[in-house]
Amino acid sequence: MQPILSVRGVSKTYASGHRALDPVDLDIAKGEIFALLGPNGAGKTTLISIICGIVTPSTGTITVMGHDAIHDFRAARSVIGLVPQELSVDMFETVLASVRYSRRLFGKPGHDSYIEQVLRDLSLWDKRNARIRELSGGMKRRVLIAKALSHEPDVLFLDEPTAGVDVALRRDMWKLVHRLRQKGTTIILTTHYIEEAEEMADRVGVIDKGRIVLIEEKTELMKKLGKRQMLISLQEPMAATPADLADWHLTLEDEGHILRYVFDAQAEHTGIPSLLRKLTELGIGFKDLETSKSSLEDIFVDLVERKEQAA
Amino acid sequence: MSAGINTHGVWAIYRFEMARSLRTIWQSVATPVITTSLYFVVFGGAIGSRINTVGGVGYGSFIVPGLIMLSLLTQSISNASIGIYFPKFTGTVFELLSAPVTAMEMVAGFVGAAATKSIVLGLLILATSALFVPLHVAHPLAMIAFLVLTSVTFSLFGFIIGIWANGFEQLSVVPALLVTPLTFLGGAFYSIDMLPQPWRTISLFNPVVYLISGFRWSFFDKGDVSIGLSLGVTAGFMAACLVAIAAIFRTGWRLKN
Ligand SMILES: Nc1ncnc2c1ncn2[C@@H]1O[C@H](COP(=O)(O)OP(=O)(O)OP(=O)(O)O)[C@@H](O)[C@H]1O
Numbered sequence: 001m002q003p004i005l006s007v008r009g010v011s012k013t014y015a016s017g018h019r020a021l022d023p024v025d026l027d028i029a030k031g032e033i034f035a036l037l038g039p040n041g042a043g044k045t046t047l048i049s050i051i052c053g054i055v056t057p058s059t060g061t062i063t064v065m066g067h068d069a070i071h072d073f074r075a076a077r078s079v080i081g082l083v084p085q086e087l088s089v090d091m092f093e094t095v096l097a098s099v100r101y102s103r104r105l106f107g108k109p110g111h112d113s114y115i116e117q118v119l120r121d122l123s124l125w126d127k128r129n130a131r132i133r134e135l136s137g138g139m140k141r142r143v144l145i146a147k148a149l150s151h152e153p154d155v156l157f158l159d160e161p162t163a164g165v166d167v168a169l170r171r172d173m174w175k176l177v178h179r180l181r182q183k184g185t186t187i188i189l190t191t192h193y194i195e196e197a198e199e200m201a202d203r204v205g206v207i208d209k210g211r212i213v214l215i216e217e218k219t220e221l222m223k224k225l226g227k228r229q230m231l232i233s234l235q236e237p238m239a240a241t242p243a244d245l246a247d248w249h250l251t252l253e254d255e256g257h258i259l260r261y262v263f264d265a266q267a268e269h270t271g272i273p274s275l276l277r278k279l280t281e282l283g284i285g286f287k288d289l290e291t292s293k294s295s296l297e298d299i300f301v302d303l304v305e306r307k308e309q310a311a
Numbered sequence: 312m313s314a315g316i317n318t319h320g321v322w323a324i325y326r327f328e329m330a331r332s333l334r335t336i337w338q339s340v341a342t343p344v345i346t347t348s349l350y351f352v353v354f355g356g357a358i359g360s361r362i363n364t365v366g367g368v369g370y371g372s373f374i375v376p377g378l379i380m381l382s383l384l385t386q387s388i389s390n391a392s393i394g395i396y397f398p399k400f401t402g403t404v405f406e407l408l409s410a411p412v413t414a415m416e417m418v419a420g421f422v423g424a425a426a427t428k429s430i431v432l433g434l435l436i437l438a439t440s441a442l443f444v445p446l447h448v449a450h451p452l453a454m455i456a457f458l459v460l461t462s463v464t465f466s467l468f469g470f471i472i473g474i475w476a477n478g479f480e481q482l483s484v485v486p487a488l489l490v491t492p493l494t495f496l497g498g499a500f501y502s503i504d505m506l507p508q509p510w511r512t513i514s515l516f517n518p519v520v521y522l523i524s525g526f527r528w529s530f531f532d533k534g535d536v537s538i539g540l541s542l543g544v545t546a547g548f549m550a551a552c553l554v555a556i557a558a559i560f561r562t563g564w565r566l567k568n
């Protein structure tokens with residue numbers, strides 16, 4: 001099937017000389033939800049801004065529903081909605097006026113029942129006549145989402161939609177994304193939270209230092225990222241891991257004071273209860289247990305290192 | 312959206328800009344009324360008692376076209392420059408840049424609104440003046456045409472300044488350091504015929520002379536230079552602004568990274 005969005009060889013070097021994006025190729029299928037993950041400064045916003053026409057690419061072409069984003073920009077932009085990372089919204093306008101403005105700006109005549117629906121979906125209807133500067137930060141973000149949805153876009157970009165929002169709004173956001181998906185809207189979002197990608201995305205791309213280091217189906221990725229570890233602080237240091245514990249592939253750290261066990265959090269049997277029983281059986285005393293997920297940063301570093309070794 | 316023009320988009324920008332001024336409507340109305348009155352007290356009363364007539368026209372009446380031009384030029388520039396500078400400053404310009412709106416549609420919305428405000432302002436000053444001095448407009452249609460042409464041209468100029476500016480101070484630099492002096496020296500309050508040589512010839516290099524002269528002609532049927540020349544210079548400046556704006560949007564200068 002022809003992708004709804006196709007990015008070919010798009011790169012960006014800012015006027016400062018900073019190379020924010022190496023040539024990127026990316027295809028997004030109609031109706032999919034794509035999450036772009038990456039550390040600060042990786043180039044996520046740059047890529048999105050180029051696709052939406054806010055930043056001029058140094059090289060490359062973009063096609064949206066078959067329309068070239070530069071030569072046929074009117075057709076290309078008409079189908080795109082963008083929720084930016086920054087809370088850039090006119091503070092002196094009312095919520096309703098601002099959302100109506102966006103719809104008209106994108107060439108659509110007023111359609112108040114649709115706008116009402118959008119505002120209700122985002123719990124903004126009660127606030128429709130409030131000036132935007134009177135709203136809280138999370139509410140302002142909702143207004144930006146309403147503005148982006150106002151012209152019924154086929155492709156929606158959400159640049160860190162849940163940065164600085166509380167748990168309730170985050171849940172709302174996830175629900176909204178699922179609703180939009182049911183309507184067939186294609187969504188590209190960026191995030192720093194792995195659980196967010198897990199909750200929403202079909203496919204995940206990881207970008208680092210301006211390069212896409214991986215694009216994978218979420219289910220595949222989750223397996224790789226699903227590694228957890230348990231650190232066991234021992235009462236008495238050990239010289240070597242006992243042969244009886246070989247099944248768990250433990251490593252000894254901190255001069256024999258700590259045993260590290262890496263396991264797959266999604267597996268049915270984590271092996272933790274049996275390991276603890278075995279330790280007791282062998283009379284190995286421990287002071288403390290600590291389990292942790294590999295952090296997103298660890299994963300990025302891992303991915304990048306693997307990539308560099310492969311090259 | 313019709314195939315050719317995003318009329319909804321142009322209209323949205325226009326209305327947004329007009330709404331922005333309506334929020335400060337009293338300020339927008341009171342300022343020109345008060346300053347015009349002050350000018351008449353100072354210039355009409357104090358100076359006008361020494362200069363009785365200029366070319367057969369009472370001094371009070373004589374300065375009306377110049378007064379209107381002075382406000383028209385500075386206000387067109389400041390309205391249009393703030394209109395585009397403010398979204399750049401707050402970041403909301405992202406929406407304009409990502410919208411299916413062409414450069415000329417954006418200009419139509421922003422400049423259209425700024426020019427509308429200037430025209431209303433010009434008429435307001437005209438009405439205030441009529442309270443102080445006898446006024447007769449010899450060529451009403453030409454007067455309106457000049458009012459519109461000047462408002463549009465200087466709003467275009469202001470739009471360029473708004474895109475160029477990197478800070479609020481820069482917004483007022485051009486009006487304060489260039490346009491206001493040129494207007495004062497361009498015969499807003501005197502006829503350049505009253506100047507000794509070589510100042511009279513030097514004044515002819517000041518483009519504002521042609522604006523004021525043309526506008527004054529529409530009132531009193533006589534100006535410092537011919538009406539054709541006045542129109543030509545104004546239209547030429549307008550064309551130059553349009554060319555500059557087209558180039559700005561083609562390259563994304565000061566708008567896009
Ligand atoms: N206007 C600009 N001029 C120069 N450099 C820029 C500009 N905008 C961004 N950059 C640089 O480009 C790189 C990529 O920035 P970008 O905003 O795309 O990152 P990001 O992945 O969105 O990061 P974050 O997670 O912090 O939002 C950064 O190093 C940033 O400093």
Ligand SMILES: [Mg+2]
Pocket residue numbers: 044045046085159
């Ligand atoms: Mg970003």
